[in-house]
Amino acid sequence: VAMAYLAWRLAQRWWPSSLQVISFPVVQLHLNRTAMRASQKDFENAVNQVKLLKKDPGNEVKLKLYALYKQATEGPCNMPKPGVFDLINKAKWDAWNALGSLPKETARQNYVDLVSSLSSSLESSSQVEPGTDRKSTGYETLMVTSEDGITKIMLNRPTKKNALNVEMYHEIMHALKAASKDDSAITVLTGNGDYYSSGNDLTNFTDIPPGGVEEKAKNGAILLREFVGCFIDFPKPLIAVVNGPAVGISVTLLGLFDAVYASDRATFHTPFSHLGQSPEGCSSYTFPKIMSPVKAIEMLVFGKKLTAGEACAQGLVTEVFPDSTFQKEVWTRLKAFAKLPANAMRISKEIIRNREKEKLHAVNAEECSVLQGRWLSDECMNAVMNFLSRKSKL
Numbered sequence: 090v091a092m093a094y095l096a097w098r099l100a101q102r103w104w105p106s107s108l109q110v111i112s113f114p115v116v117q118l119h120l121n122r123t124a125m126r127a128s129q130k131d132f133e134n135a136v137n138q139v140k141l142l143k144k145d146p147g148n149e150v151k152l153k154l155y156a157l158y159k160q161a162t163e164g165p166c167n168m169p170k171p172g173v174f175d176l177i178n179k180a181k182w183d184a185w186n187a188l189g190s191l192p193k194e195t196a197r198q199n200y201v202d203l204v205s206s207l208s209s210s211l212e213s214s215s216q217v218e219p220g221t222d223r224k225s226t227g228y229e230t231l232m233v234t235s236e237d238g239i240t241k242i243m244l245n246r247p248t249k250k251n252a253l254n255v256e257m258y259h260e261i262m263h264a265l266k267a268a269s270k271d272d273s274a275i276t277v278l279t280g281n282g283d284y285y286s287s288g289n290d291l292t293n294f295t296d297i298p299p300g301g302v303e304e305k306a307k308n309g310a311i312l313l314r315e316f317v318g319c320f321i322d323f324p325k326p327l328i329a330v331v332n333g334p335a336v337g338i339s340v341t342l343l344g345l346f347d348a349v350y351a352s353d354r355a356t357f358h359t360p361f362s363h364l365g366q367s368p369e370g371c372s373s374y375t376f377p378k379i380m381s382p383v384k385a386i387e388m389l390v391f392g393k394k395l396t397a398g399e400a401c402a403q404g405l406v407t408e409v410f411p412d413s414t415f416q417k418e419v420w421t422r423l424k425a426f427a428k429l430p431a432n433a434m435r436i437s438k439e440i441i442r443n444r445e446k447e448k449l450h451a452v453n454a455e456e457c458s459v460l461q462g463r464w465l466s467d468e469c470m471n472a473v474m475n476f477l478s479r480k481s482k483l
């Protein structure tokens with residue numbers, strides 16, 4: 090009974106705002122529409138359009154989209170049926186399987202129709218948000234702007250406290266690679282809303298692939314290694330503007346930044362033991378070096394949450410500002426930095442950081458391998474279940 094309850098709660102968390110979207114208009118599927126045939130191009134446009142939807146269309150519609158997409162691209166469902174407790178994949182499988190032998194072309198047309206009705210009934214985010222420039226388009230989870238010699242990468246899931254979902258990991262890597270090549274002098278990472286970031290999105294654990302939890306853990310470790318590697322290799326000055334509380338991986342990565350400016354509202358929390366997990370982001374190496382082994386253990390093993398002042402005293406934060414003047418003071422300073430000769434800054438960073446790079450990559454690989462094992466542990470699974478079933482928070 091307990092397992093079924095947890096699985097049910099897990100399912101409730103799938104596309105977590107499900108409970109808020111029940112009142113969305115029910116979208117009509119024109120399954121028999123034959124008058125117009127959607128081209129492959131129309132279909133691709135519709136797939137892109139879905140990514141631009143600003144509001145969550147609800148689980149029912151997302152299941153239909155999923156099923157039609159699979160039918161249109163792969164044909165009838167011939168995957169093995171997921172296990173009874175794998176509710177998320179089972180719901181997806183059921184939706185796809187229900188389409189039976191619907192021809193690919195009809196599925197494609199129905200997908201295009203569905204997206205078109207969604208786009209008119211739900212607000213689309215294709216409009217650029219005020220205060221962002223052209224370069225911010227194309228990201229779902231970030232706002233990326235580039236002006237005054239500064240590329241700003243803003244984590245943009247404020248209603249989820251900027252938790253890093255899989256898409257955000259990929260988008261940050263993409264944004265960092267683009268920033269390393271653009272003509273900006275420095276790059277800044279910050280958060281939208283009251284949090285800098287609440288760390289790894291714990292719902293990442295719920296989408297189990299056909300290969301099961303082992304495959305999930307393996308994929309997670311590969312993603313994490315590549316993600317952290319982008320920070321190790323980033324060639325320009327990389328600055329964190331920590332606008333509010335930071336948790337988990339958003340804290341550990343700070344050891345790889347070149348400057349960390351924090352609001353006095355920010356806190357720094359790495360509750361890995363509470364979550365049955367272990368340190369990542371090279372923090373098992375950088376934190377003891379930055380703050381001494383015993384202070385690092387307080388944070389990384391015992392989960393001590395530091396205030397911004399304490400993090401500054403430990404050397405993790407460069408400087409703390411009152412929240413009321415934080416943005417103004419920090420951005421004035423960053424604009425001045427960005428006027429310094431860009432090549433000189435890059436070369437100086439290189440000479441300071443390069444001799445550590447090989448070591449950092451080795452540490453990263455080891456941390457990911459250890460974490461892969463941790464994700465399969467009962468300790469970790471129970472902690473994630475407890476959060477997802479709303480039994481616990483940090």
Ligand SMILES: CCCC/C=C/CC(=O)SCCNC(=O)CCNC(=O)[C@H](O)C(C)(C)COP(=O)(O)OP(=O)(O)OC[C@H]1O[C@@H](n2cnc3c(N)ncnc32)[C@H](O)[C@@H]1OP(=O)(O)O
Nearest residue numbers: 105248249250252287288289290291309313337338482483
């Ligand atoms: C593949 C690479 C893996 C790398 C591994 C990294 C390890 C880590 O990063 S460990 C850290 C993981 N993070 C957490 O454990 C934080 C969990 N969140 C919380 O404890 C609380 O949400 C909070 C203390 C951060 C904030 O509490 P508050 O009461 O202010 O707000 P909430 O109502 O809880 O949050 C609003 C909304 O956001 C969702 N949310 C927040 N953080 C996460 C998260 N990390 N993962 C998933 N969802 C998160 C929260 O559930 C709420 O959603 P709903 O409005 O839909 O209920």
